Amino acid sequence: MYLNKPPLPCSFLKSTPPGPNSGIEVKGETELEEFNEKAITCRECGFEVTNNSFSTNVKNSHEHAFFNPHGYVFQIRCFSAATGCVTLGKPSAEFTWFAGYTWQIATCSKCKTHLGWHFQSSSNSFYGLIKDKINEG
Template sequence: MLQQSDAGIMDEVIQREEADDKIKKEKRKLLCKFCLNEITSEDYGIAVHGAHSHTFMNPRGIVFRIGCFLNAQGCFSIGKPTAEYTWFPGYTWNHVICSNCLNHLGWYYQSGGSSFYGLILDQLTEK
């Protein structure tokens, strides 16, 4: 039978485990696989059109598996936004590159007040 002091200890153990899980999740950074620059965190992963990851083929026949992220502080967008060949109807896009090594990492999508990064998952590595 648990005594009141035992219940308090159990509550403390559960709180510590929850805090440890939160810290582990927060530490899961995604880095550019070419230069190890920190690009984003799994914490910024979002679902767009019902899923976080999507697989698309561009007009040249190249297949990309991308993940959708609300923020990607380690890259920046280049070029003029376009709606041509968009994979997300209603969104314009432009390329994003690593802010350190300048390798192509994906696309930045915008529609009105909504925006997200579609990052090529094969171009990222986990820390």
């Protein structure tokens, strides 16, 4: 809303890529595709459980640190899918790290090592994989 005078017009500057001496590195599409295709593997057996293209942010972060009721601290990384994982047990809301989500244990489908948890709500799901149990790219 304005009184008597209309708002001033805006002009936009066209963005140009930084020059070679700018100190800014610009990644090309090929490098981004290569990063996204990098496998995330089970540290125990090397089986591919997911890849970087499934990295996702939950509560505005890809990585979280939590502790369980026994005091063990876990650093987890979040992925929207982990086709190389199998979930075990019935979904539980007990001591969930993400309000509104239930969880199940997620293991490597090849060697059965505990890799993290599958979290599920009425509208979303994701895997929280333990940083120390996976190899990235």
